[in-house]
Amino acid sequence: MATLGLLEYEAARSEVRKVYDDIMATRQTDYINNFWKALAHDPVTLKRTWESLKQVMSAGCLDALTKELIYLAVSVTNQCPYCIASHTAAARKAGMTNAMLVELMSVVGMANETNRLASGYQVEIDERFRT
Amino acid sequence: MATLGLLEYEAARSEVRKVYDDIMATRQTDYINNFWKALAHDPVTLKRTWESLKQVMSAGCLDALTKELIYLAVSVTNQCPYCIASHTAAARKAGMTNAMLVELMSVVGMANETNRLASGYQVEIDERFRT
């Protein structure tokens, strides 16, 4: 179910349990995704990835929903089945409605199309858009 | 400056000028991006792409700024230099501050990382995330 297996809470060492506890407390759930259980065989990456994600995804100038929409847009562009499934769920939990989902998909589709048109036609960057 | 050259307003036929006029009216500007000038040698694609983009990017459930942020997130993920430059400008025009930009980049970077961790570790989709 994952290259190194899924590490359940009961079988985990305390350093892993601490991360699991923080995930559940932060997300107000008693469920740990397979993603974290798959990473947990490498406690250093588990901790670093979770802490980075927690910092990055917490509401700042951009609210939590907007961040989830961006996360999903990237996952769809990369066509990662796991991340599309899990972040569709996460975005919904953060407030994404079906109507928002379809607008998101339209933008993602359009951007993927025009990215190739711009590159394919070898369009030079406008002077005013240069950094 | 583009495979088929850039078609300026003065040199364009009326069907192209109509699209240019609509772009300028919609965006409240007198400037046409190189992207559109590069597409204009194919008036059918120019018209279809512009009308689709106009429909997709207008405020709906998601406001115009959120849509620009998503567009930029996709362009960064695809690493399209033209689209990154032009949509950074477009997002700023729609209200993106520097503080929002750095939060956006953090989310995009993080999602690109975890997409590969999920795929690389062959993580099975959780039962509850399945459609």
Added chain:
Amino acid sequence: MATLGLLEYEAARSEVRKVYDDIMATRQTDYINNFWKALAHDPVTLKRTWESLKQVMSAGCLDALTKELIYLAVSVTNQCPYCIASHTAAARKAGMTNAMLVELMSVVGMANETNRLASGYQVEIDERFRT
């Protein structure tokens, strides 16, 4: 101009010259692209890549033009500036007109869009399309 520099004919050893000679004879030109000059510091890869390409791109069931169109479509999708520039030229030499180019770009753009819609909406493969 390339990581290991560009190896000119005059400076090349005989094994490299043989490949250069074959490229020029096959393509009926006296010009060697930078791509080959950049690879030539690794004569084994140069020879293998050229011979593979020669075999793959020669007319078979699919004619040379169709193969060049496919090559360009892939290069646009991957957004490789060098390959877009060089294979736009190669496709033109093989007979691609401007009208074909704009149709090619439309298909490439559309496919990149619908690839993300299919993945993003997690569409299950139809029974009849399964292998």
Added chain:
Amino acid sequence: MATLGLLEYEAARSEVRKVYDDIMATRQTDYINNFWKALAHDPVTLKRTWESLKQVMSAGCLDALTKELIYLAVSVTNQCPYCIASHTAAARKAGMTNAMLVELMSVVGMANETNRLASGYQVEIDERFRT
């Protein structure tokens, strides 16, 4: 079977049925792919995507088979399982033989390889290939 489910003809509103009817008439089939049924919860995107696709994929300078080959080449490069499955079927319906399929795959594989060699060796674009 898709994020928003698959919308069957019987359950669809008239605006969706009209698109379904046009798909079936254009393709001379009584079958609607899951892709369209998954999009149909967003009738605006359904209509826009279908009409764009219909316009883009109809025979022009490039015949319908060549367009399907290009579509498949993009889908393989993006590694979209749904689109590979459905467009392999579509290309076959348009006349692609097994012998054409293997030539297509060879070109796609080769282009993906040389795209990275060109980028990896940082090859500068030849003066004569510049736009």
Added chain:
Amino acid sequence: MATLGLLEYEAARSEVRKVYDDIMATRQTDYINNFWKALAHDPVTLKRTWESLKQVMSAGCLDALTKELIYLAVSVTNQCPYCIASHTAAARKAGMTNAMLVELMSVVGMANETNRLASGYQVEIDERFRT
């Protein structure tokens, strides 16, 4: 199980069997992966791909394990499920431990993140890094 089916040894012609024999001899196994069986319907590509792979993956300046790690890193970045599964196995056979696997994944994740940060922030290449 593959677009053109899987060609078993018993059903294969002598030119295909020769490649199968060489694969088994080189890898010291009596097992042929589905990948080769799927390619075998195109004996020319089968032979070319196998001989290229054999040449590329044999120990040189870089040992066989390092080459397998690089292969896996690319496959994870491209998110190819088949290649991730088969090259995780191949890398393990070449000596990759679980501890190496987790370090590999960390590097791959990190590189995918910083690739987007560098592109997204439109960072100009440092003078000293130019070729």
Added chain:
Amino acid sequence: MATLGLLEYEAARSEVRKVYDDIMATRQTDYINNFWKALAHDPVTLKRTWESLKQVMSAGCLDALTKELIYLAVSVTNQCPYCIASHTAAARKAGMTNAMLVELMSVVGMANETNRLASGYQVEIDERFRT
């Protein structure tokens, strides 16, 4: 030269200077790459990214050179010009010879080719490679 400009040491606040100091001490250099100067307008991401990178890239089971080779392989696959340029330099500093570079490129090219062949032919994962 970067979306938010490049932040020089002299103009930086102490929290940024601390990161710059650590980069220079760790890498035994007095040079700060443009990448870090571009990130520095977001001190939180700068610190997190540098500390993650430092942890990930330090020698473990995999030595520093192997990690740099993997990093470069990913950057080439993603075709990130900045990262290819900077990590070619970093890999050389870690001991990569020209002979290693050409072997690396061969493996990267080959993997990108076979990833598409495996996906394109819809090859099912072998029972023995499943997790």
